[in-house]
Amino acid sequence: MLVSPYRSINVAPLPVRSNLSRMALRGTSRAKRVVVIGAGTAGLTVASCLKSPGRKPPQAPQQDIEVTAVEARGRLGGRICTEHFADGSAVDLGAAWVHGACRSNPIMAIVKACGAKLVETDWENDIHFEAVGTETEPHQSKQMDEVELKRSYKHFEALWQLFRMKQSADRREAKKGPIVDQSLMTTLRGLKSKAFRGIDELDKRSQLLLLSAISGETEHDYAATPDELSSTWWDIDDEFDGGHALWKAGYQQLIEHLAEGITVVLDAQVERIEWFAADAGDGPACAVSLRDGRRLEADFCVCTLPLGVLQRDQAALFRPPLPEAKLQALGRLGVGILEKVALRFERCFWESKDVKPHCIYRTPTSESRTLPAACEAPYWVSLRPVTGSNVLVAYFVTGAGRVMARLPEEEAVSRVLALLKSMFSPVEVDAANLLEAKKTAWAEDEWSCGGYSFLAVGATTQDRHALAEPVGPLHFAGEATHDRYPATVHGALLSGRRAASEILAKLSSEAKGYPK
Numbered sequence: 001m002l003v004s005p006y007r008s009i010n011v012a013p014l015p016v017r018s019n020l021s022r023m024a025l026r027g028t029s030r031a032k033r034v035v036v037i038g039a040g041t042a043g044l045t046v047a048s049c050l051k052s053p054g055r056k057p058p059q060a061p062q063q064d065i066e067v068t069a070v071e072a073r074g075r076l077g078g079r080i081c082t083e084h085f086a087d088g089s090a091v092d093l094g095a096a097w098v099h100g101a102c103r104s105n106p107i108m109a110i111v112k113a114c115g116a117k118l119v120e121t122d123w124e125n126d127i128h129f130e131a132v133g134t135e136t137e138p139h140q141s142k143q144m145d146e147v148e149l150k151r152s153y154k155h156f157e158a159l160w161q162l163f164r165m166k167q168s169a170d171r172r173e174a175k176k177g178p179i180v181d182q183s184l185m186t187t188l189r190g191l192k193s194k195a196f197r198g199i200d201e202l203d204k205r206s207q208l209l210l211l212s213a214i215s216g217e218t219e220h221d222y223a224a225t226p227d228e229l230s231s232t233w234w235d236i237d238d239e240f241d242g243g244h245a246l247w248k249a250g251y252q253q254l255i256e257h258l259a260e261g262i263t264v265v266l267d268a269q270v271e272r273i274e275w276f277a278a279d280a281g282d283g284p285a286c287a288v289s290l291r292d293g294r295r296l297e298a299d300f301c302v303c304t305l306p307l308g309v310l311q312r313d314q315a316a317l318f319r320p321p322l323p324e325a326k327l328q329a330l331g332r333l334g335v336g337i338l339e340k341v342a343l344r345f346e347r348c349f350w351e352s353k354d355v356k357p358h359c360i361y362r363t364p365t366s367e368s369r370t371l372p373a374a375c376e377a378p379y380w381v382s383l384r385p386v387t388g389s390n391v392l393v394a395y396f397v398t399g400a401g402r403v404m405a406r407l408p409e410e411e412a413v414s415r416v417l418a419l420l421k422s423m424f425s426p427v428e429v430d431a432a433n434l435l436e437a438k439k440t441a442w443a444e445d446e447w448s449c450g451g452y453s454f455l456a457v458g459a460t461t462q463d464r465h466a467l468a469e470p471v472g473p474l475h476f477a478g479e480a481t482h483d484r485y486p487a488t489v490h491g492a493l494l495s496g497r498r499a500a501s502e503i504l505a506k507l508s509s510e511a512k513g514y515p516k
């Protein structure tokens, strides 16, 4: 059966919960109401922090807070979406890895609290194929020559050293005043030295291998092409130490933990967010209108809508309109595309007695690969080391992801099978060996409009700050608003904590009688 994320067929429906948080009421006539828009990681974190804001200093006010999260989908988690195959094994169709599984990563405390099991991915344990001939039927692949692979890495390292020097110089200039940014690919193409004569000077084959290495370094992580990514600010994000680990029972464990005790209204699509001036009288500070006509009034509203949704809907959503700085930030930031096709087989054909790869790569032929290229071929992650099930997950990014998102499920699956057949014994990859498949379409999904945010040409971290900036009683969270850890679950979680502490700080100064 093929399942797209928004259908969420295999996810056990989580009940709408209704035990509102009630802390001791002191000094106010009624509880403060907070509406959180979106019940993904950021939204649930805001709600959970406001529900139990932790130990407070004695002078801090005890404030009664009622938190309600409204969520467009019929499930929790947003871009976290765990589904299950018929054998009970979990597969994450949205976020899968805890990037930087170390103690300072806030996700690890939740992993510990829910007793979850993580399995680290061994990126070195991989196999590389390359396509031979043209990409037209029947296409074949052969395992890559190690010597050639090493040679391509040499080119890559030389190019990357040059790039890092240029990027440091550009960043120094940016500190002095405005600079003209350009795409990562434009910069890479312009780099030459004695050790590296330039991309265009390489023979076709070396170019192809170099480009694959660039894809691996940029497109796989950022879900955007080097033509889209900012050269100056590429890789400005921070990361936690430690490996990259997958959840044995799925990322949904994090969502279930965050959602405990939170009131969530599911199937509630927000159509309008209004806020009113502080001197507008005794009425509500803001109001959220739903597609079904319901209206929720509140003292604060926290918007955790994904960047793609904000870009599409901001003009219709906000009354009054968002400030210019926010609109400009929305226009500059980019949304990357990442899609998955997960296949469960009866028999495992990608492992041998000696080789049990975690990852499988395939370089397409030069004929099919235009420069500068989008990553046209997927890479595969084996879930055998994680769940023990014979599952391969194919990852498609950027243009290839967009194509996959639009393809009917059966066609997408047969394309992935054809690629696998070209690399492994066609007898083993036979459709009869395929038990189940699940396919995503995040790029087409009304409530995510893509994968995750990236700094496009001309965008800077300041745009993330502008997106995070509160507007009156309206606060903002979500992965795109985090400056250090965007595009990740931990970034979304930390952005939720930030928005919650902004509201608590306002309540605290209000209780002390400071002006709003």
Ligand SMILES: Cc1cc2nc3c(=O)[nH]c(=O)nc-3n(C[C@H](O)[C@H](O)[C@H](O)COP(=O)(O)OP(=O)(O)OC[C@H]3O[C@@H](n4cnc5c(N)ncnc54)[C@H](O)[C@@H]3O)c2cc1C
Pocket: 037, 038, 039, 040, 041, 042, 043, 070, 071, 072, 073, 076, 077, 078, 079, 080, 093, 094, 095, 096, 097, 098, 099, 268, 269, 270, 271, 304, 305, 306, 309, 338, 339, 340, 442, 446, 447, 448, 450, 451, 452, 477, 478, 479, 480, 486, 487, 488, 489, 490, 492
């Ligand atoms: C395919 C894929 C793979 C990824 N892999 C990883 C990974 O391995 N590791 C990692 O750390 N990160 C990964 N990410 C990124 C990670 O999933 C996100 O950064 C994170 O989940 C975002 O959380 P959020 O709360 O900001 O947004 P979301 O989870 O998208 O939450 C926003 C919520 O708002 C809801 N919503 C939208 N519109 C409306 C509306 N009008 N009214 C009401 N509700 C609305 C949405 O349904 C959603 O539930 C991946 C993302 C994708 C798509």
